[in-house]
Amino acid sequence: MGWGGILGFDYGVVQAPLGPDISGPRLVAAVANAGGLGLLRAPDQDSSYIVKELIKQTRALTSKPFGVGVVLDFPHERTVQAILEEKVAVMQVYWGEFPKESIEQAHAAGVKVVQQVGSVSEAQKAVAAGVDAVIVQGVEAGGHVIGQEGIASLLPAVVDSLRGTHIPIIAAGGIVDARGYVAALALGAHGVCLGTRFVASEESNAHPLYKQKLVEASNGDTVYTSLFGRARWPGAPHRVIKTPFYLKWKDELRDDENELQQPSIGQTIVYGQGKVVSRFSGMAPNQSARGHVENMVMYAGAGVGLIKDIQPAAMQAAHYNYGLKHGLSPRIRKMTFPTIQ
Incomplete structure (x- = not known):
């Protein structure tokens, strides 16, 4: 998986759900069209209508798969039901536990579940419940931070604890360029989740x-x-x-x-x-x-501090892998990373 995609997507780049509506249909569709996993941010209020409308608007801009992020700390029963009825590719959940029964319902609807975690124990619980991947969030992440530990120590600890499960592990927290992507791969990740870098994109709904x-x-x-x-x-x-x-x-x-x-x-x-x-x-x-x-x-x-310009989202989603393959020094390209076979 190292240089390639995760969960059936072309690239191992995930665009984080940015709230309350920063990652709207335009940004998510741009990431999806570039081969990455774009995530809408579900509203804080429990609303099937808003979620279905957001999905409809995104599908009008892309034929590629995408996902929706849900904050479990907010009311979300109708929101989750709408996601399953619309059969989006991925439902990302965070800030709370998502029980095995709910994951099985998602799988029955053809929806993969990715849970964001901030500790080894949370990662183990999520995998035991049946998630399809985990996002490991370090304390360096922007926005609301569930992790209390730096990504450089947390990520390899999670990788070691999940060894043998074959669950894709996605790193999040302070990653904004291909160098951060390489560092995450070296620590055992299969992909990266970027938030701030996508806020600073042409298609984001940020002011x-x-x-x-x-x-x-x-x-x-x-x-x-x-x-x-x-x-x-x-x-x-x-x-x-x-x-x-x-x-x-x-x-x-x-x-x-x-x-x-x-x-x-x-x-x-x-x-x-x-x-x-x-x-x-x-x-x-x-x-x-x-x-x-x-x-x-x-x-x-x-x-x-590494962000110097506002870029189209496609440059960030697809060109990461191009930079990894072609823009790194020969010495780095020849290194053996844990996730590259």
Whole structure:
């Protein structure tokens, strides 16, 4: 699998589900058309209508398979049912356990299940329940971070614990280029899951200022925090850019305070619904965001300093493998990686 695809896709590149609607149909279709696994982000509210509409819009842009990411910490019964009824290729689940019975229902509908995990024990539980692959998320990842350990130590530990299961293992956390892909392969992964790099793509639904901040960021410009979205998603730490807003307020919010007690800093439209964005809200600014966008949360992984431009998603999905095969030095290409046979 090393240089090739996973789960039947042409390439071992997965585009992470980016919320609330950053990875919309346009981005997911672009990744799918390039041979990678693109993932829509299911809405936080349990809605079969919204999910089916997102799938419909994506299918209008691609005939290739794609998937949907579901946060298990939010209500999701109708959402999951809609995914199964639409028979998308992959359902990615994270932030919670997905029982064996639910995985069997997905398989009966022809849907593969990929679970994102942040520890060896979570990976073992997921595989025992019957998942088709696991995404191992290190603490370097942007957005909401379930992992508490660095990818360089967590990934090989998971690989060792799953040896003999033949389950594809996908690395996530701070990976933004082909060098990170090679490092993940050397640690035993079969593919990589990229979030921040795809936020900084032409097709993502992120606000232009958000994309600009990603390009301008340097190494060390992200932080692991729990400042944003405490009421909406309690107990969910996240990695964000150290914007001037963050640096001003990082020590000002008491432990018992959250975004519900804060003034409005703008407005946005998510899945056709108008929403007020309060200070410390966990909603990243999408294309429709208005107001003090610079004060809204901007999720980013620790590798953001390596992002220097806004690229088409296809360059990121397919050209990773081209770079691996043709752009690395002969010495690196001749190295033997655990996943390359």
